[in-house]
Amino acid sequence: MDVLTPHKTPNKIHNLAPSAIHSIIPSIPEDSIPEMTLSPSKLQKIGVNRFKLTLKSSSKCLLRRNFQHLVFHPDEETVAGVDTKGILYLLELVSSEWSVKRLGSVGQSTFVAFTPSQKTELLIGLTSKDIKLLSTTSPDKYCMLKGHQVPPTWISFYKNYCLTASRKEAIIWNIETAKKVHQLRLETNNSSIRKALISPNGVIAVLYDTDVIQSWMFELFSSENRISITQNGIRNAKDFIFTENGRSLIICGSKRKILIFNTRSWSLTSRLELPEGNSVARRLFIVPQDVDCGCRVLAILFEDGNLRFFDLSTKSFVETSNGSLGGVRKVVVSPGGQWLATIGFDGSLELLSVDGIIRPTPKPQKKLLKPETTSHGVGDHLKYVREEFQEELEVKRLIPILKEFGEYPERHRALIWKTILRLPENRGEYFSLSEKVLLETEVEMLREWKLVDKSRKMMLSVTIERLIQFCPLLGQTLFLPELIFPFVVAFGRNPVAAFEAILSILWNFCQKWFEYHPLPPINVLGIVENILGEVDPGLLEFYCRHGVTSGEYAWPLLKTSFSEVLVGREWMVLWDHLITSGRPSLLILSVVAYSLVNKEAIVGALETKEDLKAFFGSQGSVSARKIIRVAERIDKEVSEKNHPRKYLRDSLKFLPESGPYPPFLLKEYPKFLIGNLGNAKQLIDMKQEEFLLKEERRKMTRELEERKVKEESENFLQEIHQQRLQELQKCYNEQLKLTKMNLDSERDKLTKLSSENFLHSSRSGITKPRSVKSKVIRTRSHGKRDIYEKLVEDVDTLEEEVETFLQGLRSSR
Numbered sequence: 001m002d003v004l005t006p007h008k009t010p011n012k013i014h015n016l017a018p019s020a021i022h023s024i025i026p027s028i029p030e031d032s033i034p035e036m037t038l039s040p041s042k043l044q045k046i047g048v049n050r051f052k053l054t055l056k057s058s059s060k061c062l063l064r065r066n067f068q069h070l071v072f073h074p075d076e077e078t079v080a081g082v083d084t085k086g087i088l089y090l091l092e093l094v095s096s097e098w099s100v101k102r103l104g105s106v107g108q109s110t111f112v113a114f115t116p117s118q119k120t121e122l123l124i125g126l127t128s129k130d131i132k133l134l135s136t137t138s139p140d141k142y143c144m145l146k147g148h149q150v151p152p153t154w155i156s157f158y159k160n161y162c163l164t165a166s167r168k169e170a171i172i173w174n175i176e177t178a179k180k181v182h183q184l185r186l187e188t189n190n191s192s193i194r195k196a197l198i199s200p201n202g203v204i205a206v207l208y209d210t211d212v213i214q215s216w217m218f219e220l221f222s223s224e225n226r227i228s229i230t231q232n233g234i235r236n237a238k239d240f241i242f243t244e245n246g247r248s249l250i251i252c253g254s255k256r257k258i259l260i261f262n263t264r265s266w267s268l269t270s271r272l273e274l275p276e277g278n279s280v281a282r283r284l285f286i287v288p289q290d291v292d293c294g295c296r297v298l299a300i301l302f303e304d305g306n307l308r309f310f311d312l313s314t315k316s317f318v319e320t321s322n323g324s325l326g327g328v329r330k331v332v333v334s335p336g337g338q339w340l341a342t343i344g345f346d347g348s349l350e351l352l353s354v355d356g357i358i359r360p361t362p363k364p365q366k367k368l369l370k371p372e373t374t375s376h377g378v379g380d381h382l383k384y385v386r387e388e389f390q391e392e393l394e395v396k397r398l399i400p401i402l403k404e405f406g407e408y409p410e411r412h413r414a415l416i417w418k419t420i421l422r423l424p425e426n427r428g429e430y431f432s433l434s435e436k437v438l439l440e441t442e443v444e445m446l447r448e449w450k451l452v453d454k455s456r457k458m459m460l461s462v463t464i465e466r467l468i469q470f471c472p473l474l475g476q477t478l479f480l481p482e483l484i485f486p487f488v489v490a491f492g493r494n495p496v497a498a499f500e501a502i503l504s505i506l507w508n509f510c511q512k513w514f515e516y517h518p519l520p521p522i523n524v525l526g527i528v529e530n531i532l533g534e535v536d537p538g539l540l541e542f543y544c545r546h547g548v549t550s551g552e553y554a555w556p557l558l559k560t561s562f563s564e565v566l567v568g569r570e571w572m573v574l575w576d577h578l579i580t581s582g583r584p585s586l587l588i589l590s591v592v593a594y595s596l597v598n599k600e601a602i603v604g605a606l607e608t609k610e611d612l613k614a615f616f617g618s619q620g621s622v623s624a625r626k627i628i629r630v631a632e633r634i635d636k637e638v639s640e641k642n643h644p645r646k647y648l649r650d651s652l653k654f655l656p657e658s659g660p661y662p663p664f665l666l667k668e669y670p671k672f673l674i675g676n677l678g679n680a681k682q683l684i685d686m687k688q689e690e691f692l693l694k695e696e697r698r699k700m701t702r703e704l705e706e707r708k709v710k711e712e713s714e715n716f717l718q719e720i721h722q723q724r725l726q727e728l729q730k731c732y733n734e735q736l737k738l739t740k741m742n743l744d745s746e747r748d749k750l751t752k753l754s755s756e757n758f759l760h761s762s763r764s765g766i767t768k769p770r771s772v773k774s775k776v777i778r779t780r781s782h783g784k785r786d787i788y789e790k791l792v793e794d795v796d797t798l799e800e801e802v803e804t805f806l807q808g809l810r811s812s813r
Contacts, residue, residue, distance in 0.1 A: 050351070051351045054348040066347025067343045068109065069082045069109055070112070071332065072339065074116070079098075085105075086106055087104070088106045088112075110151050111124070115157075118135075125155065129148045133178060145173060152165060153166060157175075162198075166193065168193065169184070170204075172198075184204070187214070191210045194209050195207045199242040200244070201247070202219075212229070213251075234255065235253060240252070241286055244288055250284055253281075256273055260312075281301070284298060284300060284301075285298070298312055328345075329342075395420060402577065414490060417490070417501065420582075421652070423501060424657040426659075433469040455493075463484060482564070485563070507653055507664050508653060527644050528592055531634065534639060535638060552616065554592075574628065578590070582652050739801070
């Protein structure tokens with residue numbers, strides 16, 4: 001395959017080999033295109049959810065410009081279109097208004113389609129036999145896929161592959177690598193291809209103008225099937241389509257007949273005949289409907305330009321608000337069946353809401369029974385009111401509300417959930433559950449739950465108590481508070497409804513969760529991994545390369561019911577759709593969808609295993625509606641062997657209106673645990689006794705610790721007191737020593753002075769000792785006598801102070 005790229009290309013094109021890169025294909029000169037504003041402009045609103053756009057040519061252009069090809073984005077809020085001049089337009093739904101802007105010239109085209117893997121990438125078939133791959137954010141950056149000998153006119157997708165077909169060949173491409181994978185071996189020597197498609201489950205069908213269908217399974221190209229349409233009563237087949245899940249093929253012909261084939265056995269399952277008064281059917285389109293509606297609507301475009309809707313379940317045309325739509329040349333239905341785009345014979349584009357066109361068949365309302373004059377009890381009255389609620393809030397009547405607004409009113413959500421799940425509010429059975437609880441289990445579960453709202457904490461505690469009494473083995477399920485807390489909040493102050501809703505969720509949406517208790521449900525996580533490997537093997541390979549298992553990217557979502565990754569309102573919206581769908585498999589598909597929706601963030605920003613773990617344990621900004629849309633798409637694309645409904649019950653079971661609650665959880669746990677349930681009461685008593693012993697042990701340990709701390713505190717204080725006394729003793733000793741030194745010094749001075757006086761008196765010849773002192777005093781000067789007396793007086797005072805100090809020291813001891 002040859003690939004042509006400009007100097008600047010999308011990221012995917014950078015991975016191609018240098019030998020595959022060639023020169024730029026010249027585009028249509030811009031001066032030959034009539035000028036249009038590049039800023040978005042709104043479409044003309046011609047009715048309720050009905051918009052119209054007509055392209056205007058410049059006065060220099062003699063030919064009228066019309067829309068030629070259209071395609072919806074999977075989010076149903078974006079439409080790409082190409083006109084007869086090869087100009088690409090982008091229409092976007094903003095605030096319930098459609099706006100359009102011109103992106104530029106892409107060349108004369110034969111089809112246009114969004115790639116399923118990238119939100120902004122388009123594949124455009126050209127009359128030059130090539131296929132252009134470009135981004136809507138930068139249309140001037142593109143690459144070309146070469147391989148067709150005749151301009152391709154059909155394109156369809158399967159996983160990361162696409163099938164393009166012309167009148168003479170059909171080629172399968174890998175969109176991720178932009179490479180040719182396989183070219184089908186077709187018999188086009190004496191015939192030409194009328195249409196070729198690949199179904200969501202990998203069935204390839206090619207319709208020849210000889211009314212023969214040739215089919216293969218993807219990657220099994222050596223084995224093929226051939227079906228002759230003429231043998232089943234149709235000649236000159238006009239068109240065929242696959243159903244949403246790819247299990248059936250619908251084909252129309254020239255005799256108002258419609259045939260439906262099973263794509264597994266290629267056996268004819270149904271033969272329908274359109275009512276008279278219609279021209280030949282030219283094109284068929286599936287209008288996706290919710291499975292709970294019980295019908296599948298087929299849009300049929302007739303050769304006279306009329307568009308009508310046919311209900312396959314009732315085998316009749318559906319009544320529309322404005323009768324049949326006329327003057328239609330081409331039709332495109334959005335992937336979710338919300339919008340319809342038509343190109344008229346005058347070249348104008350119309351966007352219409354399907355709900356505004358198709359008028360549902362009115363169901364005869366049952367007349368309310370007139371109340372009898374006889375009195376009745378309160379219980380009978382509540383039962384009568386509940387029956388009226390269930391009749392008014394039927395799922396079939398709620399689905400259009402959910403489809404239109406995307407969520408239920410906050411004020412009535414609890415009532416709607418209660419009605420859909422058919423909660424009996426069996427208060428007698430609820431209050432009959434024992435008040436005796438496994439205190440240790442409850443404390444262990446709620447130890448890490450520090451709720452500020454005391455009322456919610458009390459509700460959660462009471463609900464856990466009742467669940468443990470309903471099934472004691474739930475006491476060993478540590479993720480139980482994470483799973484049930486959002487439902488406790490959703491039902492507010494109605495503990496009975498909250499308890500029964502949780503039982504219903506465990507019964508329907510938590511199938512096979514406890515088979516490997518206390519380990520995570522390996523079987524359910526295996527289903528998630530198989531689905532991810534089929535719909536996006538590249539992302540699964542990324543997880544494996546980083547050592548991340550399904551227990552780390554899927555189990556955190558399941559065990560918390562998405563409450564850890566979605567904000568409160570988005571969590572409510574998600575469960576609006578899950579509960580209304582009535583399909584437990586949609587929860588598992590939503591887990592896979594969450595990874596696909598966040599693929600860019602996961603692959604681009606998260607590098608380590610710890611980053612991935614933190615990502616799946618923290619709140620994100622993804623929309624719940626987007627998760628549901630991707631989950632619905634996976635539901636249609638995944639093969640039957642990997643679909644959850646093959647392994648799990650895909651319908652809801654309801655609690656009985658009276659009597660005990662069914663012990664459904666006993667079948668979920670391992671047999672070696674269930675076998676011991678006969679001694680459940682003894683187990684509870686033993687657990688209770690064990691808890692009390694542990695509490696007593698904790699109390700004794702706490703008292704010993706307090707006593708030890710008290711003794712250590714007293715010893716510490718005594719030690720500090722002794723240290724202070726020693727410091728004081730040391731200070732006293734130093735003071736005493738200094739005082740003694742001063743006293744000895746004064747005595748030496750006194751002795752010296754006495755010796756001097758004695759020597760002086762002996763020189764004078766005085767020999768009487770008793771009279772010496774008096775004579776000395778008399779003979780010395782008056783100043784000398786004063787000094788001496790003062791010295792004697794100081795010595796006496798100092799001796800008194802020392803004696804007083806010593807007495808004080810003795811008393812302090």
